Amino acid sequence: MTKRTRRTFSPAFRLEAAQLVVDQNYSVKQADEARMEQAAISWLANEKRLNEWSITLDCQPDVECYSQHRIHKKSGHHVQFSSVDFQGILTVENPDTFFKKYREGFGRAKAMGCGLMMIRPA
Incomplete structure (x- = not known):
């Protein structure tokens, strides 16, 4: 039997996603997409990577x-x-x-x- 691992999200990630749902009336799916988009942009804009x-x-x-x-x-x-x-x-x-x-x-x-x-x- 293979062990399944669940993706884990940092407390900060969860908090920001929850704030999008509560404060800006995002759906859970919209909040997830917005956070993933921001994570992708942060990955690309990493100063070390750009250098x-x-x-x-x-x-x-x-x-x-x-x-x-x-x-x-x-x-x-x-x-x-x-x-x-x-x-x-x-x-x-x-x-x-x-x-x-x-x-x-x-x-x-x-x-x-x-x-x-x-x-x-x-």
């Missing part, structure tokens, strides 16, 4: 799509990950560093087809 990628965000990006995926492997194990589609404008600070990272991919779920970035001149 590693050699980019700066010109404005806060829009979250176009947030998806959670669960893959069942033949071994019986499950792989779970999330993917986010962002849209926004960024500035490349060091092209050599950025394109090296661009070739490697971004984030931890590259093996699952994530970590891609479409770029075009503004």
Whole structure:
């Protein structure tokens, strides 16, 4: 029998979600989506990550799509990950560093087809 683990949320996360429901009349689903969107933006806007990628965000990006995926492997194990589609404008600070990272991919779920970035001149 495999042990199931439940996702745990910090007390701060729970409090902020509850405040959206109580104070702003969000549904529980809307509050969950709003908090997940903010978590995705915080992940992308992490200063250490931006420095590693050699980019700066010109404005806060829009979250176009947030998806959670669960893959069942033949071994019986499950792989779970999330993917986010962002849209926004960024500035490349060091092209050599950025394109090296661009070739490697971004984030931890590259093996699952994530970590891609479409770029075009503004």
